[in-house]
Amino acid sequence: MLTxxxxxxxxxxxDTFLDAGTGFGRHAFEAxxxxxxxxxxxxxxxxxxxxxxxxxxxxxAGELDPTSFTGVVRGDATCLPFDDAMFDCIVTSEVLEHIDxxxxxxxxxxxxxxxxxxxxxxxxxxxxxxxNWALSDEYHAPFVKGGHVRIYRSSELRSxxxxxxxxxxxxxxxxxxxxxxxxxxxxVGPQREDNKAVAMYKKFLEWDIISAxxxxxxxxxxxxxxxxxxxxxxxxxxxxxxxxx
Numbered sequence: 001m002l003t004x005x006x007x008x009x010x011x012x013x014x015d016t017f018l019d020a021g022t023g024f025g026r027h028a029f030e031a032x033x034x035x036x037x038x039x040x041x042x043x044x045x046x047x048x049x050x051x052x053x054x055x056x057x058x059x060x061a062g063e064l065d066p067t068s069f070t071g072v073v074r075g076d077a078t079c080l081p082f083d084d085a086m087f088d089c090i091v092t093s094e095v096l097e098h099i100d101x102x103x104x105x106x107x108x109x110x111x112x113x114x115x116x117x118x119x120x121x122x123x124x125x126x127x128x129x130x131x132n133w134a135l136s137d138e139y140h141a142p143f144v145k146g147g148h149v150r151i152y153r154s155s156e157l158r159s160x161x162x163x164x165x166x167x168x169x170x171x172x173x174x175x176x177x178x179x180x181x182x183x184x185x186x187x188v189g190p191q192r193e194d195n196k197a198v199a200m201y202k203k204f205l206e207w208d209i210i211s212a213x214x215x216x217x218x219x220x221x222x223x224x225x226x227x228x229x230x231x232x233x234x235x236x237x238x239x240x241x242x243x244x245x
Contacts, residue, residue: 001209002030003093003174003230004120011036011118015088020077020109021095025051028072032064036089040072041080048074078104085114093122094230096157097148106164115239119166123152125231128179135186157233166235174230176223177216181205 004027011017013035019028022040024047032038032055040055042048052072058064075081077092078101090109096102109119124132129151132139141147158168181201188195208216 001175002026003122003232004091005172005232006030006034008170008234009089009091009118009120011089016086018082018087018090018112020080020090020092020105021098022051022072023047023094025054025072027091027093028070029054029058031089031091032058032068032070035065035068037069039070039082039087041075041077043074043076045074048072078108080108080112082112084111086112088114088117089120090117091120093120094124096121097123097150097152098146100149102150103160103164106160110165110237113166113237115237117237119161119235119237120232121157121161121235122174122230122232123157124148125173125179125228126151126153128182128227128229131179131183132186135183136190139186139190152231154231154233157231161233161235166237169234169236171231171233173224173228174232176220176226176228177208178205178229179223179227182229 011031011034015036017028017031017036017038019025019031019038019040022028022042025040028038028040028051040048040051042051055064055070055072059066064070073081077095077099090113092105092109096105099105113119129148133148133151137143139147141149154171158171162168181198184201185198188198192198
């Protein structure tokens with residue numbers, strides 16, 4: 001299930017791609033399938049281990065070009081272990097809301113992005129997220145370790161990306177079918193696994209992701225602009241301008 005629209009990234013085979021805060025690698029895998037040279041980074045050891053194993057299995061199954069370079073590393077988004085201007089494209093999906101110093105993370109993304117490169121950043125949408133916070137303290141920090149530390153308005157995210165030095169472009173919301181699931185989950189307690197309604201909705205979402213029937217795709221497109229779980233912003237790093245002679 002992708003949150004980013006890859007046709008907005010201008011990603012070409014051979015481009016260098018950073019998935020910053022990869023989780024279990026969904027955007028990294030898609031970029032690799034498109035021929036990019038992918039680096040997936042995450043702070044959590046479990047996610048790094050799982051993503052690395054999945055990449056290995058994809059290579060063995062012949063799903064990826066074995067000549068392409070793919071790395072999975074553990075690291076901190078506020079202090080990236082990469083050289084300046086190293087990546088053609090960076091995706092950071094559902095990450096910034098977990099980071100106390102999000103402006104430092106954005107500055108690091110800009111530092112390692114080449115001039116003319118594209119950043120795509122996603123965070124939870126303001127309205128669905130407000131409901132989650134209101135329904136459960138267990139959903140967010142400081143009540144839960146590693147929880148969300150802020151709720152972004154769209155204007156705040158766009159402003160912070162712009163202040164970091166990027167030209168902010170288009171945006172959209174995604175996953176309209178997912179917000180009711182999280183509202184239900186927060187209402188009964190986000191750590192509970194025994195609620196039948198939550199379990200049924202989860203099975204529905206899993207079926208929808210795998211099957212992608214036309215009716216739910218239409219419904220998701222209709223709901224996303226209103227209650228989409230994620231808000232996505234695309235931005236570009238300005239190209240270097242030569243000084244006049």
